[in-house]
Amino acid sequence: MLVTFEGIEAAGKSTLIAALAATLRNRGDVVLVTREPGGTSLGDSLRDLFLDPALRIDPIAEVMLLNASRAQLVADVIAPALKDRAVVLCDRFFDATVAYQGFGRGLDVESLLEICLTATHRIAPDLTFLVDIPVEVSRARLQARGGADRLEREDADFHTRVRLGYHELAQRFENRFVILDGTASPDVLAAAAFETYERRRNAAIP
Ligand SMILES: Nc1ncnc2c1ncn2[C@@H]1O[C@H](COP(=O)(O)OP(=O)(O)OP(=O)(O)O)[C@@H](O)[C@H]1O
Ligand SMILES: [Mg+2]
Numbered sequence: 080m081l082v083t084f085e086g087i088e089a090a091g092k093s094t095l096i097a098a099l100a101a102t103l104r105n106r107g108d109v110v111l112v113t114r115e116p117g118g119t120s121l122g123d124s125l126r127d128l129f130l131d132p133a134l135r136i137d138p139i140a141e142v143m144l145l146n147a148s149r150a151q152l153v154a155d156v157i158a159p160a161l162k163d164r165a166v167v168l169c170d171r172f173f174d175a176t177v178a179y180q181g182f183g184r185g186l187d188v189e190s191l192l193e194i195c196l197t198a199t200h201r202i203a204p205d206l207t208f209l210v211d212i213p214v215e216v217s218r219a220r221l222q223a224r225g226g227a228d229r230l231e232r233e234d235a236d237f238h239t240r241v242r243l244g245y246h247e248l249a250q251r252f253e254n255r256f257v258i259l260d261g262t263a264s265p266d267v268l269a270a271a272a273f274e275t276y277e278r279r280r281n282a283a284i285p
Contacts, residue, residue, distance in 0.1 A: 080280060081161060081202065083172040086210035087242050089220035090261045091268060095210060096168050098269035099276065103166060111160045114170035115148060119155050122148035132232065138184045142191065145176050146198035153199045161202070172204055174248050182244025183237050206279050208272055209249050212261035214238045 084092040096112060103110045116126040125148040128134065129141070136144070149172075160167050173195035181188040196203070212220075214235050249256035257275050259268055 080206070080283065081157065081167045081169065081172075081204045082206045082208070082276065083169045083174065083204040084208050084210060085171060085174050085178070085245060086261060087212065087214065087217050087238050087245075089217050089224065090210040090212045091265065092170055092210050094265055095208070095259075095268050095272055096170055098265060099272050100168055102269065102273050103276075109163070109165040111156070111165045111167045112170070113152065113156055113167065115152065115172055115175065116145055117148065118152040118169075119148070121151045138180055138186055141184075142176060142180050142186065142194065145180075146194055149173065149176075149195070150198040150200075153202055158200065158202065169204075172207075173199060174204075174207060174245070174252075177248060178241045178244040182247065183233075183241040204255055205283065206276065207249075207252070207256045208275075209245050209256055209258045210261040210268070211242070211245070211258050214242060216262060 084096055086092055093114075100110050100112050115122075116129050117123045125144050129136070129144055129148075157167055157169065173192075176195055177188055177191050180186050181191045217238060218235070246258075249258055259271055261268070263271075
């Protein structure tokens with residue numbers, strides 16, 4: 080089962096994944112945690128380029144960088160793990176490309192979805208958690224963390240478009256998206272995610 084985690088910067092995706100992975104491993108599930116961009120040697124190199132504040136990257140080039148990383152990750156890591164019936168928890172997946180490069184930067188959403196599905200060998204998530212926080216909360220958390228990568232330097236309007244884009248995707252793909260309130264405490268979020276995961280998994284197993 081492929082479970083992906085989406086949301087704007089500092090929404091709490093990585094924190095939630097760590098908690099859910101620990102819960103599932105404690106009871107004996109085989110869990111693979113990975114992230115985008117990255118997760119392979121090629122992907123990690125592309126991630127460094129992608130996040131480099133010194134680079135000005137053309138939006139289409141950005142899409143191709145992300146999908147190169149994605150194709151390698153699916154081929155080398157995600158598809159084999161799914162074949163072995165592991166639970167794969169992926170920190171961002173192609174919805175992020177559609178939200179950031181489509182809704183955020185204004186590229187055509189339908190074309191992006193097609194490019195992304197080509198990159199994933201047409202594998203789509205079974206379940207997607209959208210960890211949702213207001214842009215101001217994101218700003219405050221990023222300031223507390225200090226430092227800013229290339230995307231974090233984008234203005235508030237950009238992040239507002241991305242957040243709304245995620246909501247559009249959640250409506251369009253409502254059978255796999257679940258929206259979680261990222262301003263809730265980490266414990267509450269982890270419990271909600273676990274409960275949803277259990278319900279979906281039990282529904283998927285005949
Ligand atoms: N539920 C929560 N409530 C309050 N703060 C939180 C919560 N979850 C995470 N945080 C804090 O917010 C910050 C960002 O959390 P985290 O790194 O998990 O977010 P992220 O979505 O993975 O961010 P990024 O987009 O940068 O990868 C951290 O300082 C973390 O401790
Ligand atoms: Mg993270």
